[in-house]
Amino acid sequence: MKQIAVSIKNVSFGYDKNEEVIRDVTLDIPASTYVTIIGHNGSGKSTLAKLIVGLLQPASGDIAIFDEVMDEENLYELRKYLGIVFQNPDNQFVGATVADDIAFGLENRQVPNEEMDSIINDVAKKVGMENFLNKEPINLSGGQKQRAAIAGVLAMNPKIIIFDEATAMLDPRGKKEIRDIIQLMRKENPDLTLISITHDIEEAVASDFIYVMNEGKIVNQGTPKEVFASKEQLEEIKLDLPFFYKLKSALMGEGFPVSEYEDLESMVESLCK
Ligand SMILES: Nc1ncnc2c1ncn2[C@@H]1O[C@H](COP(=O)(O)OP(=O)(O)O)[C@@H](O)[C@H]1O
Ligand SMILES: [Mg+2]
Structure with a gap:
């Protein structure tokens, strides 16, 4: 049986005592999977991410990381398993150069200098930033800053990385770069657990499993195929369908027998026969 990387049990939370923004959320994220959390603005996604990494504490319920329930005593240890990339590339960049930025966390952990250089080079290569190590943030695009942030993580x-709308402020090229890095990370390190909070419904299509949040609750979950089959529910909470599912639904409405197809290529091929 697969280990559970993040287990959330009956968690509720509110910034204000009188108003819960996370309402009795229960979910298990198996290790080594890539899950996405989708939901309208204000549905509680970022709050949930901050609860998972221990930046906020639940008012009730438990969060366990690899079967260990997070508490004040083990918080520091458990956080070593977790990395998070936030939305705003400018708020993420803390160093004077890309190398300094990546070094930041390593310095906090008192990694020896000799080791540090090889780690920095190695992770910079993974995100395609090896030629930017001495560059200052002012000379970088938003996408490059996010790549530096990912390298720092x-x-x-970590064993678990959370992306909280990490591509939301990027241009289409920057978005694609980050998406490609996520795919590469999965290939190179299949043990990683990736949790991506995203508005980018096309990104959700590429994940193993989707959670749909609305008003602080998980209102649906399943594989992309399962979740995008409930078009009415997604519309109700103002989420769009991915391009492929929209097209398929329109074609089915016109009487084309395409219900069995699960990707654009095979569907188009069948129609062209
Ligand atoms: N620091 C905060 N203080 C008070 N309320 C907050 C804070 N951050 C978020 N909220 C509120 O909590 C709710 C959920 O917000 P958030 O988790 O940021 O949602 P999402 O990431 O899905 O857009 C919203 O109503 C938001 O206004
Ligand atoms: Mg958010």
Whole structure:
């Protein structure tokens, strides 16, 4: 049986005592999977991410990382398993150069200098930033800053990485770069557990499993195929269908027998026969 990387049990939380923004959420994220959490603005996704990494504490319920329930005593140890990439590339960049930025977490952990250089080079290569190590943030695009942030997270060698709308502020090229890096990370390190909170419904299609949040609750979950089959529910909570599912639904509405197809290529091929 697969280990559970993140287990959330009956967790509720509110910034204000009178208003819960996370309402009795229960979910298990198996290790080595790539899950996405989708949901409208204000549905509680970032709050949930901060609860998972221990930046916020649940008002009730438990969060366990690899079967260990997070508490004040083990918080520091458990956080070593976790990395998070936030939305705003400018708020993430803490160093004077890319190398300094990646070094930041390593310095906190008192990694010896000799080791540090090889780790920095290694993770910079993984995100395609090896030629930017001496560059300052002002000379970088948003996408490059996010790649530096990802390198900084990778340097800490976490087992679980959360991306909280990490591509939301990027241009299409920057978005694609980050998506490609996520795919590459999965290939190179299949043990990693990746949790991506995203508005990018096309990104959700590429994940193993999707959680749909609305008003602080998990309102649906399943494989992309399962989740995008409930078009009405997604519309109700104002989420769009991915391009492929929209097209398929329109074609089915016109009487084309395409219900069995699960990707664009095979569906188009069948129609062209
Ligand atoms: N620091 C905060 N203080 C008070 N309320 C907050 C804070 N951060 C978020 N909220 C509120 O909590 C709810 C959930 O927000 P958030 O988790 O950021 O949602 P999402 O990431 O899905 O957009 C919203 O109503 C938001 O206004
Ligand atoms: Mg958010």
